[in-house]
């Protein structure tokens with residue numbers, strides 16, 4: 001009897017205690033879950049911005065980049081927010097009216113202002129890099145190129161952003177920054193993966209860049225980087241005058257010379273232009289470039305007539321590349337050292353525009369050549385009829401441009417039928433355009449650290465989840481322990497009785 005009373009007394013304070021424990025237990029679990037969810041909820045990101053102007057030979061593009069303000073040094077964080085193509089030609093075309101070069105950027109810089117929050121304008125850096133068009137102008141007329149640069153500097157200093165400089169970048173920089181862009185956007189640095197080569201075709205120059213350990217031959221063609229704790233030895237070479245617009249002029253010059261000396265007539269029968277194509281052009285527009293040594297610079301016209309013979313076009317284009325005179329172990333062309341090709345290549349800019357238009361981005365080398373021959377024989381009026389929305393300047397040149405690309409890659413850089421599949425013709429990686437500008441900004445803002453930053457072994461989300469699970473486990477063990485203890489203590493008096 002005494003035992004039973006004792007039990008009843010015990011039960012009267014036991015039950016509220018268990019209810020209390022249960023309530024606290026539930027509250028603790030809810031608290032843990034809420035903390036985990038709230039802590040991990042996406043915080044509204046604050047962004048920083050940077051602007052780079054790509055002053056190319058044919059036109060200028062303004063790129064706006066953004067990255068989360070508190071993750072500045074985490075590679076892979078910078079993305080393209082906006083791009084604007086400046087109307088008209090490249091800044092080098094303002095050689096004779098330099099003061100207009102800067103104001104030509106007005107509309108695109110206003111677009112950039114609208115795409116960046118006003119409170120960030122003042123801290124946003126703006127860089128301008130000019131490429132081969134300005135390299136050629138500097139060769140031709142040093143003071144004209146200075147005047148053009150002065151004009152863009154003055155204009156950019158008047159924008160609400162922080163102007164960080166306008167300069168002509170070297171061909172080596174152009175190649176190297178393109179390579180950084182490709183591998184940054186592919187996250188190859190952070191993951192310490194094999195890097196990809198970069199192939200850039202512009203209007204006035206072309207660049208080939210890839211990782212290679214073979215740097216005993218031509219140290220000038222190598223750049224060394226330490227990125228994210230890893231050393232990279234990168235081969236890069238830029239060929240001035242081997243952009244597709246300058247290469248076309250070289251080809252026209254070669255053919256014009258043969259024609260002029262032969263018959264004295266000013267009709268150029270060109271296999272790289274379509275049958276039925278006929279245009280009267282100014283000789284001076286072919287010859288006003290330092291890429292051709294001397295030529296008639298008079299205001300004389302010539303008639304450019306297409307014959308659409310793709311095979312003959314290939315033969316003529318091949319002659320632009322000089323395969324003799326290699327004093328190194330291996331060369332690309334014109335006696336320039338090039339180590340053996342290695343790995344996958346991303347081909348962008350005009351490589352992409354042209355191959356995309358011709359539907360050759362996933363064809364084999366042989367099929368590309370065959371299809372080009374057939375494309376070149378298409379009558380000009382038929383092409384015009386079927387391509388109303390394509391700029392005539394581009395349309396008339398795709399037969400030449402395609403033939404030039406295939407020849408440059410095969411005869412120039414030594415890609416074979418086998419290694420052709422290692423080339424990917426691309427415009428973007430993710431949402432960002434591929435080109436040298438992103439790599440340029442990453443470098444100037446020190447946004448790819450030389451050493452990999454130390455990071456906790458678990459990501460934040462994983463850490464919180466693990467802590468919640470472990471807390472649940474501990475609570476469950478405590479509850480189980482209490483139950484076992486209760487059962488054994490309630491069983492004990494019975495045994496005594």
Ligand SMILES: O=c1[nH]cnc2c1ncn2[C@@H]1O[C@H](COP(=O)(O)OP(=O)(O)O)[C@@H](O)[C@H]1O
Pocket residue numbers: 055056057058059090131132133201202203204205206243244245349350353354394
């Ligand atoms: O839609 C297109 N189709 C064909 N070619 C294009 C298209 N858009 C741009 N291009 C060409 O891409 C090239 C870009 O060269 P860029 O102006 O960057 O010169 P650079 O890099 O030698 O200084 C030019 O030859 C231009 O004509």
Ligand SMILES: [Ca+2]
Pocket residue numbers: 056057131201202203349
């Ligand atoms: Ca370019």
